[in-house]
Amino acid sequence: MVELMPRRVMVVGSVPPPVHGSSVMAERLLDALEMLGVESILVDKKLSFSIDEIGGGSIRKAGRAARFVNRVGKAVPDGSPLCIYFLTCAPGSFLVDCLALYRLRRRRARIVPYLHGIGFQTLAAKGRLWRWMVAWSFGVAERVVILGRSAYQDVRPWVDESSVFVVPNAVPPPPPGALRGRTRHGSSDDETRRTRFLYFATLDPEKGAREFLLAARHCRHAGLDADFIVAGQSVDEAYTEDLRSLAQSPELAGRVRMTGGVFGEAKAALFREADVFVFPTRYRHENFPLVNLEAMSFGLPVISTRRGCIPEQVPHGKAGLIADSNAPDALADLMLAVARSAKLRARLSRGAKELYEAEYTPEAFAERWREVLHECYNAG
Template structure:
């Protein structure tokens, strides 16, 4: 079951879970975000409902070890399985690795909610411009006709950065793949409190694009310990700037992280890794249910 924690949809999930329990059908909960702690804290009745729901699953799947905390008050640690998001393998672009590094294209790829950090990205571009760095900055995300996009465009113009920051709006399909294949580095400065395991970072890794990100959600387990990128304290723009400068300042550093991103994607965030972990989880629950059924005869 794809479990949700918005109040209305959670109550629907709870009803389905109760029906499955009555019919003695084992259930795997698949949790893609955090927020059960907050939901449970909103009332005594909802706390009881969250406890009933989460504790009744045979297995609870979270995206990363960092996200266990949100369910562990009600789920035994031994019942939690980690199955990360996946994105398909990317088609290599035409540029050589040397050309991609030399291009110094820094990419932001997310929606334009304030907590996703696009304002920090603009400020980062301003700092690099002031320092005479030739890096180019691109924002991918947001509907060109939206209020958020208009505000972003105004802020870029006010900072006199229209020649340094390209605003491409939301991209899909081949255009999105092209932007990723041409990027040197992804910057993900999100401070979103419900951040989990953002696909944009994993998509970048599939293209060999390392990431510099704020330390939120499951970002540390995506990038590893300087394996596919660098995480810095959330909201620390100075640390973000230093990390970006460090990666862009050395071909040796950047290429190590680039190859690390490809290897980490293949090992942990590829379709084959995802499918294999789900097969293990389903097999475990199925075998457990068969043993229960034999024992009740």
């Protein structure tokens, strides 16, 4: 039996640069469509050209927004095409999205919002007009794609569960040779050296680098012989300087390495040399962070927080440990537990690697999109 799918799909989303979760996944969606033999028409909705611009407003960005909305309308091919739209919940970007969705509806596109952030109920709570716009944006949708089952609660007032598809994020496997020096399930071959904890994310206050270092200080107070790596691009120099000062405090002096932004082979090397990955995020739009998946692909146990879909992404006790908050003492308790038990560390390492290989590879991602496209094609 031949599986029916659309031959051509519009994708409206931003691709790198800058590099952030949804732009990376826009590229991976294009790769998945190519893998499935589906032609893609990309309309790049890039409004920011650097990490520093994200979240801010300017006359220049307003001009880019106007040109983007105009491009969307002109890019729609004839014949009611399927359009996968990266819908945002940040207020300014959401207003632009509503204008673009209106243009798409006027051209009879069949819209499938693809949601990478949590916060639509917060957006709707801003007032009556915002509630109407959120309801309208989902009302024009044919289907909705979310990253995890728990993300449905954010859109439940406007979206019927039967029209929702769950397509978790995915990351490619480590490059050839990147796991050299690690056991089959990812833990370090050298059991005599100090435990190495890695934090890797943008140095944004909501992403938890400071909480990581404060937890590291708790660990040192408890007598743990360990090293701590902080990797990520700075977006707030005052905050980054505060991190440097904390890293040089007496309890942490000589035990913390701050690398700045790291990419490519250097990034893989950091994951390879680490024993445990820690991501204590409190980011308000956190959903299904790629950094946790990257750590799992290297077989690293993940210690993270109860934000967005993280508890289902990293099952507690199977692939990592989930803290109820990013309070440093709570994080330190979990870090100490993993560092002091080789048996627990090995079990979580094995679970992380196995879960990645079963659920979060590019192949698994493409197969889930095959189901979405097949269902949308038949519904149309």
